[in-house]
Amino acid sequence: GENVEQHPSTLSVQEGDSAVIKCTYSDSASNYFPWYKQELGKRPQLIIDIRSNVGEKKDQRIAVTLNKTAKHFSLHITETQPEDSAVYFCAASRQAAGNKLTFGGGTRVLVKP
Amino acid sequence: GAVVSQHPSRVICKSGTSVKIECRSLDFQATTMFWYRQFPKQSLMLMATSNEGSKATYEQGVEKDKFLINHASLTLSTLTVTSAHPEDSSFYICSALAGFTDTQYFGPGTRLTVL
Numbered sequence: 536g537e538n539v540e541q542h543p544s545t546l547s548v549q550e551g552d553s554a555v556i557k558c559t560y561s562d563s564a565s566n567y568f569p570w571y572k573q574e575l576g577k578r579p580q581l582i583i584d585i586r587s588n589v590g591e592k593k594d595q596r597i598a599v600t601l602n603k604t605a606k607h608f609s610l611h612i613t614e615t616q617p618e619d620s621a622v623y624f625c626a627a628s629r630q631a632a633g634n635k636l637t638f639g640g641g642t643r644v645l646v647k648p
Numbered sequence: 649g650a651v652v653s654q655h656p657s658r659v660i661c662k663s664g665t666s667v668k669i670e671c672r673s674l675d676f677q678a679t680t681m682f683w684y685r686q687f688p689k690q691s692l693m694l695m696a697t698s699n700e701g702s703k704a705t706y707e708q709g710v711e712k713d714k715f716l717i718n719h720a721s722l723t724l725s726t727l728t729v730t731s732a733h734p735e736d737s738s739f740y741i742c743s744a745l746a747g748f749t750d751t752q753y754f755g756p757g758t759r760l761t762v763l
Contacts, residue, residue, distance in 0.1 A: 567750060578652075578741065578754040579692065624691060633680065633705075634745055636752060638691045 537562040539627050541639025548615050549647055556642045558625035559607040565627040568601060568608045569636070573622045582623075583610070615646045651675050652744045654755030661732055662763055668728045669758045671742030677722035678744035682752065683715070686739040698725040732762040 538561040548554050560568075566587040571579035585592045585599045585608065592599050596615075601608040612619055622643050626636040651674040661667050671681055679700045684692040696717050697705045704717035716728040725744075729736055739759050743752040 569751065571754075576739075576757075576759075578756045581751060581753070584751065630750065633697055634750055634752070635682070635694060635697060636692075636743075637694075640691050 537565060537627055537629075537632075537637040539625060539637050539639040541625050541642055543642060544640060545643045545645070547645045547647060550615060550617060552615055554610075554612040554615050554619070554644055554646075556610045556623055556625065556644075557607060558609070558627075558639050559605075560627040560637075561606065562627070562629065563603075563606060564632075565629045567628045567630070567634070568599070569626050569628075570597075570599060570610050571624045571626065573624065573641075579624060612644075615644075617646050617648050620644055620646045650746050650749075650751070650753045652742065652753045652755040654742055654758055656758060657756060658759045658761075660761045660763065663733055664731055666728055666730045667732055667760060668726055669740055669742075669760075671725045671727070671744070671755050673723045673744040673753075676744070676746055678725075679722060679747060680745040681719060681725040682743045682745070683717060683725075683727050684741045684743065686741060686757075688739075692741065695727075729760065732760070734762045736760065737762045 541558045569584035573579040596613045598611040622641045625639040628636045653672045655670045681698040683695045695710045698719040700719045706712045719725040741757040742755045
């Protein structure tokens with residue numbers, strides 16, 4: 536089955552700096568890659584996603600890049616703010632497998648004011 | 649749009665009792681819902697896939713007789729933890745697959761504590 540690895544597990548950045556989180560996946564047939572933000576005790580919230588027919592996607596301060604050949608994708612957050620502090624999860628799925636998501640281990644991001 | 653609710657948000661029960669958790673898609677129909685379990689400071693682990701009108705599909709290692717899933721309508725799936733024990737204490741989260749976008753939207757979670 537699919538295996539998703541996520542790095543780093545913790546990330547501390549100064550407010551205004553950029554944060555980058557990287558994920559690798561094992562199943563070359565995976566075709567959907569969402570990123571979720573989860574605050575303590577709350578539900579995971581979708582912040583951005585990318586499909587395998589696209590190499591990059593951007594939404595304001597958040598961007599995701601996908602390298603299908605290398606089987607890795609990354610989340611980029613620019614101009615970080617204290618409210619960006621949370622745990623971020625990457626995930627991968629493929630439609631043929633019922634859209635089941637396999638999650639990475641999570642990255643705890645702390646933005647220091 | 650794409651709101652998922654979950655009830656209850658917190659439940660405390662005695663060992664040996666059963667607990668039912670409801671997951672509802674409020675503004676869309678979901679033929680597929682998923683149930684996850686999340687331990688403190690860990691990732692989400694898929695327990696089972698719930699399909700409307702058919703039996704749930706369980707992930708390896710998840711006891712189907714202990715975690716009963718019913719997806720009776722296009723907007724409601726339930727998870728019943730039977731004969732709960734302290735090791736079942738966890739954060740249980742459902743998600744609903746929004747077919748029009750192939751995106752999963754998550755419920756707010758249920759924190760189960762078994763004494």
